[in-house]
Amino acid sequence: MKKRKYILLLCILLCAAPLMAQDASDNAKSPGWYAGVQGGVPFGVSTFSSFGFDKTRAGFSGGVYGGYRFNPVLSLEALAVFGKMSMSQRDCCISGNYWLGSDGVRYHAPVVGMEGWDYAGLKSSVTTQRYGLQLNADVLGFFPSTRQSRWSVEVSPLLAAVGTKASLSTLDGGKEVCKENTEWHLGAGGNIQAGYRFACGIGVGIYSGVTYLTGDGMDGLPKSGHKANYIWESGIRVSFAFGKKSGKKADHGIAYPASAGQPQDERDNAVETAPAEIPEQTVTDSTAQKTVVTAADNSTETDFEFPTVYFDFNSISLRPSETSKLETILGILKEHPDMHIVVTGWCDTRGSRSVNERYSIRRAEAVKQWLEGRGIAAGRITAVGRGSDVNEKDADKARRAEVTDKERKEDRR
Numbered sequence: 081m082k083k084r085k086y087i088l089l090l091c092i093l094l095c096a097a098p099l100m101a102q103d104a105s106d107n108a109k110s111p112g113w114y115a116g117v118q119g120g121v122p123f124g125v126s127t128f129s130s131f132g133f134d135k136t137r138a139g140f141s142g143g144v145y146g147g148y149r150f151n152p153v154l155s156l157e158a159l160a161v162f163g164k165m166s167m168s169q170r171d172c173c174i175s176g177n178y179w180l181g182s183d184g185v186r187y188h189a190p191v192v193g194m195e196g197w198d199y200a201g202l203k204s205s206v207t208t209q210r211y212g213l214q215l216n217a218d219v220l221g222f223f224p225s226t227r228q229s230r231w232s233v234e235v236s237p238l239l240a241a242v243g244t245k246a247s248l249s250t251l252d253g254g255k256e257v258c259k260e261n262t263e264w265h266l267g268a269g270g271n272i273q274a275g276y277r278f279a280c281g282i283g284v285g286i287y288s289g290v291t292y293l294t295g296d297g298m299d300g301l302p303k304s305g306h307k308a309n310y311i312w313e314s315g316i317r318v319s320f321a322f323g324k325k326s327g328k329k330a331d332h333g334i335a336y337p338a339s340a341g342q343p344q345d346e347r348d349n350a351v352e353t354a355p356a357e358i359p360e361q362t363v364t365d366s367t368a369q370k371t372v373v374t375a376a377d378n379s380t381e382t383d384f385e386f387p388t389v390y391f392d393f394n395s396i397s398l399r400p401s402e403t404s405k406l407e408t409i410l411g412i413l414k415e416h417p418d419m420h421i422v423v424t425g426w427c428d429t430r431g432s433r434s435v436n437e438r439y440s441i442r443r444a445e446a447v448k449q450w451l452e453g454r455g456i457a458a459g460r461i462t463a464v465g466r467g468s469d470v471n472e473k474d475a476d477k478a479r480r481a482e483v484t485d486k487e488r489k490e491d492r493r
Contacts, residue, residue, distance in 0.1 A: 113322045115146040120315020124165040125308045126297035128204045132168030139165035153221035161210045167299050168203045186302040204299040205247045212240025234273040242267040242293055246300025260300040265293035281321045288314040384412055386483035396442040406450055409483055413456050420486040423447045425465045428475035441465025447481045
């Protein structure tokens with residue numbers, strides 16, 4: 081009955097998660113804390129095995145875990161898992177006619193005057209408890225195109241303290257033969273996990289892995305020719321990410337660090353408020369490498385050539401190769417302290433509209449933050465995002481931030 085209730089709870093969480101999802105394209109791998117529950121089906125293999133000669137016996141387990149994600153690749157978590165398995169004699173050992181004496185020793189035949197039981201007539205029920213640390217390495221995080229994907233495929237080595245307590249009973253009638261004390265083992269192994277995280281922070285995944293145990297067999301039987309002693313488990317995980325919120329408040333309500341380029345894995349923590357005073361802009365020269373504007377300086381018209389800053393795909397970080405362009409913009413602003421500018425961010429046409437709107441304004445904000453960090457007052461810079469540039473066929477040129485003189489722009493309206 082308890083097992084059915086636990087499975088029902090997991091099904092409810094699994095069905096409710098998509099209903100709570102919002103925009104599934106936002107960044108899903110922000111650094112920060114997370115916690116969750118897991119439930120699985122373990123199988124034990126020792127002298128006895130869950131894949132016994134009479135039938136396969138699936139166990140059940142459940143537990144909790146909590147951890148911290150350092151970056152899109154690595155996370156470390158602690159877990160506590162409890163479960164129960166049932167095992168019986170293997171097919172290969174039936175012909176051995178092993179006999180367990182009441183003294184706890186294995187014999188090849190019954191001993192006269194000693195109570196005992198045939199191995200083929202016994203089963204071992206084992207309760208388990210595991211407390212360990214698991215390091216998760218997301219394979220998708222190694223590739224730029226999938227680094228911020230909501231999907232994850234993780235390889236997870238595990239080290240744990242495992243306690244097992246075996247109880248031997250007869251297959252026929254279930255009469256208890258003996259009950260062992262709790263044995264502690266060092267467990268080492270790992271899992272392979274695949275999961276998906278929704279925008280609300282809830283993640284759902286599946287896992288499968290093996291934990292090898294040191295010491296005596298977990299089934300409470302004397303050692304035999306079989307040296308195996310491991311638990312194989314597969315199951316479902318449901319987690320919630322708390323995320324990491326840091327940085328200072330920008331002009332449009334977006335939280336960013338003071339560094340020149342905002343890390344990609346903090347984009348989910350931003351709250352956008354698009355500036356209402358900025359009019360719609362149309363790209364008239366999609367092949368231009370630079371944006372040419374005319375600015376007024378002490379009533380004298382001067383043509384300024386602001387270079388265009390380009391970005392990598394799926395990135396809002398400033399390229400090192402664009403530093404010279406930023407220095408040019410910085411120099412113009414320092415030479416003309418009364419000048420106010422508008423930084424307009426753009427994206428290519430890949431990705432959803434909502435994501436590109438977010439990326440475009442964050443690209444503009446990355447340029448703004450770089451200039452602020454070098455002495456330009458925040459009030460002189462307005463950052464705005466225009467989403468996808470449908471007029472620019474070259475995706476590399478579409479991913480950009482353009483700078484215009486705000487005063488001259490308003491004069492042209």
